[in-house]
Amino acid sequence: xxxxxxxxxxxxxxxxxxxxxxxxxxxxxxxxxxxxxxxxxxxxxxxxxxxxxxxxxxxxxxxxxxxxxxxxxxxxxxxxxxxxxxxxxxxxxxxxxxxxxxxxxxxxxxxxxxxxxxxxxxxxxxxxxxxxxxxxxxxxxxxxxxxxxxxxxxxxxxxxxxxxxxxxxxxxxxxxxxxxxxxxxxxxxxxxxxxxxxxxxxxxxxxxxxxxxxxxxxxxxxxxxxxxxxxxxxxxxxxxxxxxxxxxxxxxxxxxxxxxxxxxxxxxxxxxxxxxxxxxxxx
Numbered sequence: 001x002x003x004x005x006x007x008x009x010x011x012x013x014x015x016x017x018x019x020x021x022x023x024x025x026x027x028x029x030x031x032x033x034x035x036x037x038x039x040x041x042x043x044x045x046x047x048x049x050x051x052x053x054x055x056x057x058x059x060x061x062x063x064x065x066x067x068x069x070x071x072x073x074x075x076x077x078x079x080x081x082x083x084x085x086x087x088x089x090x091x092x093x094x095x096x097x098x099x100x101x102x103x104x105x106x107x108x109x110x111x112x113x114x115x116x117x118x119x120x121x122x123x124x125x126x127x128x129x130x131x132x133x134x135x136x137x138x139x140x141x142x143x144x145x146x147x148x149x150x151x152x153x154x155x156x157x158x159x160x161x162x163x164x165x166x167x168x169x170x171x172x173x174x175x176x177x178x179x180x181x182x183x184x185x186x187x188x189x190x191x192x193x194x195x196x197x198x199x200x201x202x203x204x205x206x207x208x209x210x211x212x213x214x215x216x217x218x219x220x221x222x223x224x225x226x227x228x229x230x231x232x233x234x235x236x237x238x239x240x241x242x243x244x245x246x247x248x249x250x251x252x253x254x255x256x257x258x259x260x261x262x263x264x265x266x267x268x269x270x271x272x273x274x275x276x277x278x279x280x281x282x283x
Contacts, residue, residue, distance in 0.1 A: 014057065016178040020050040023174045024096040030167050032145070043147055043164075045069075045084045045095050048171050051140035051179075052099035058136040058282055059184030060129065064115060065193050065215065066143035066164075071114075081148055099140060113139055115189070120216035123258055124265035127240045128211075129185070131282030142193035144168045165196055172200035180206035184281055190215035209274040213265050220257040223264055236263040 029046035051061065069081030088095050099113070115121045122134040145164040176183070186201065186208055188194050194212045201210060214222065224230045240262040269278060 014053050014055075014182075016182075017050055017053060019178045020175045021093075021096055023171060023178075024048045024050060025093065027167065027171050027174075028092070030145070030163070032147075032163055043145055045081070045088060045145065047088065047092060047095040048144035048168070049096050049098050049140070050175070051138050053138040053179075054135060056136050057138050057182065058132065059182055060125075060132060060136070060187065060281065061138045061140075061179075061183055061185070062121060062125065062187045062189075063140055063142045063193055063197055064113060064188075065190045066141050066146045068114065069146045069148050079148070081146070113141065115216045118216075120219075120258055120261050121189075123240070123243070124213070124216075124262045125187075127236075127243045127262040128265040128269040129278060129282055133282075136282075142168060142172070142188060142190075142196040144171055165192065168196050169199045169203065172197065173203040176200055176204035176206045180204060180208075183208050185278055186210045187213060189213040209272060209278050211269050211272050211278070213268055216261055219261050219264070223260055233260060233263040233267060236266040239263075239266050 024047055027048060032043055051063075067080065069079060069084065071080045084095055084098065087098075116134070116139060121139075125132050125134060125137060143164055145167065147162075147164070183206060186197060188197050188210070189212075193215075198210065201208075223233060237259065240259055243262075244259070269275065272278060
């Protein structure tokens with residue numbers, strides 16, 4: 001892995017990634033034992049991880065909640081947590097690079113952030129931020145450690161007050177200090193992600209627009225529950241359809257639920273007090 005770290009230092013497009021790597025090494029293997037006993041859960045990985053940052057990064061960083069380590073890997077048929085645990089036993093630092101495939105950032109992210117894989121976020125981003133394309137976006141998760149219930153077959157989402165949230169704020173604060181000069185827009189989805197990154201931005205003293213979206217998971221029933229708000233969202237459907245008609249998204253990624261989520265993203269982004277600045281990002 002030292003070869004990759006050296007390569008990161010040599011890459012002019014994002015030398016700060018090597019510093020983020022070192023930060024993850026520094027804050028590895030926190031003691032969550034008390035929390036694990038009390039909540040009857042277990043952690044799959046001791047290391048946090050650096051965000052995926054593409055070569056042509058446009059300054060937009062999108063962060064979800066946390067990885068689901070109870071998910072099943074298509075190739076090994078093991079839980080993602082088990083795969084990470086074995087990975088750390090052989091090469092601990094490889095866990096830090098889990099959002100990268102192979103040893104090159106140019107190869108793209110592995111399948112580890114589900115809302116990107118299932119099409120919710122790419123469509124929502126291109127609708128909400130004109131001219132913004134998914135291959136220019138940096139992404140990761142706000143909470144950098146994940147727990148599963150004992151046995152590893154069921155995810156245990158981060159809870160308020162969990163030690164992994166406090167630890168993640170510390171790590172993200174340090175990483176934002178390195179990435180902050182190039183950060184132009186932060187988008188988080190889910191209330192826990194909003195809280196963690198709001199605190200990290202404040203601690204790092206990084207100033208950029210912070211847009212908050214709801215989490216895509218089960219978003220359709222939440223967004224349609226209030227009929228008045230649902231009607232408001234539908235006003236943004238033409239904007240979403242304009243992006244869809246450009247033909248970059250396959251039909252399964254433009255379902256009714258994804259379309260409605262895109263409308264939500266457009267509404268929340270346009271209502272941000274710094275929307276004028278956001279609008280100019282990718283133009």
